[in-house]
Amino acid sequence: MRILTIALLALSVAAAPAYAEQDLLLGANMNTPAMTQAEMSRADIEALITKSHGQPIDLTDKALSGLDLSGLNLKGANLxxxxxxxxxxxGADLSGANLEQAWLLKSDLSGAKLVGAKMFGVTARDANFSGADLTEARPIGDFKGANLSGAMLVNLKGGADIKNQSMGLMRxxxxxxxxxGANLKGANLGRSRLDxxxxxxxxxTDVVLMGSDLSGANLTGAIIAGADFKNVDVSGxxxxxxxxxxxxxxxxSMVNADRAIIDKTN
Known part of the structure; x- marks a missing residue:
């Protein structure tokens, strides 16, 4: 039954509507034990790390909700x-980890290392990534309401790939x-939602924002040198x-610039 439940959840993510307003929670029951409980303990995971002798551990499809995994070395782990x-x-090290289609609702990843992490289809609403390092990570997923204040997002790969029609318009x-206060130098956020x-x-600096939705966003004091604002919606x-x-x-070429609050000198 658990395998069937998770298969259906994964299917709902993979089959997300191919339009701007994706909602990875549609049809998902978030109150099931598979989503709220853990099938392993911290000690179990520490034992796996020890036995792996420095190799990435495999935690594919595991129920790990609510655990204290702070500070663990999960570099390259398959999650x-x-x-x-x-x-x-x-403070955990998740550099290079595979978090594709993982669920991180209201999780605490403050100060964590997620350099180069694969995060396609991740659902991380209201999660705490403050001060985390997501350099060159690929967060094509739902982070609505998350805290990424002071995070390192250099060369982030978050732009939608409109050439890959099998993925629809996931972004x-x-x-x-x-x-x-986040550092997004060189990040690709083309066609992303930043409303x-x-x-x-x-x-x-040098961020690709082309086609993104920045309606209602607050960019006061931001550094925008080299940033691409082509077809960016800045209403409000x-x-x-x-x-x-x-x-x-x-x-x-910004859209709805007449509805934005812009300094007269800009």
Missing amino acids: RTARLNKTNLR TVFTSVNLS YANLKDADL ARLQSLKGHDSTKNWS
Whole structure:
């Protein structure tokens, strides 16, 4: 029964609608034991790490919700379709880990290392990634309401791949996400959802925002040198005290710029 339940959950993610408003929680029952309980203990996972002699461990499809896994070395671990809801991963090393279609609802990954992590189809609503390092990670998933304040998101690969029709239009959802003070240098967020996101004082140097939704977002004090604003919806967005405005790309092609709050000098 558990295998069937998770298979159906995975299917619901894979079959997400091929349009902008993806919702990876549609049809998912979040109150089942498979989503709220753990089938292993921290000691069990520590034993696996010890026996692996430095090799990545396999936790594919495991129910690990609610566990305290803080500080563990999970570098390269296979956590595909794992349930990690409300799990404490504070300071854990998940560099290069496979978190595709994993569930991280309300999990704590503050200060965690997720360098190069694979996060396609991940559901991480209301998760805490404050101060985490997601350099070159691929977070094509749902992070609505998450905290990424002060996070390292350099060269993040979050842009939608419209050439891959088998994946529809899956894209990074940063709706209402706290990205204040985050470092997004060189990140690709093309066609991503950043509506109502807090990007105050964030570093958006050379960020690809082409076709993204920044409606209602707060970019006050952000560094935008070299950022590409082609076809970006900025309705209701705060674009004030921006740094590096003179070197942005396609600033004049923003959508709904007349509805944004923009400094007269910009």
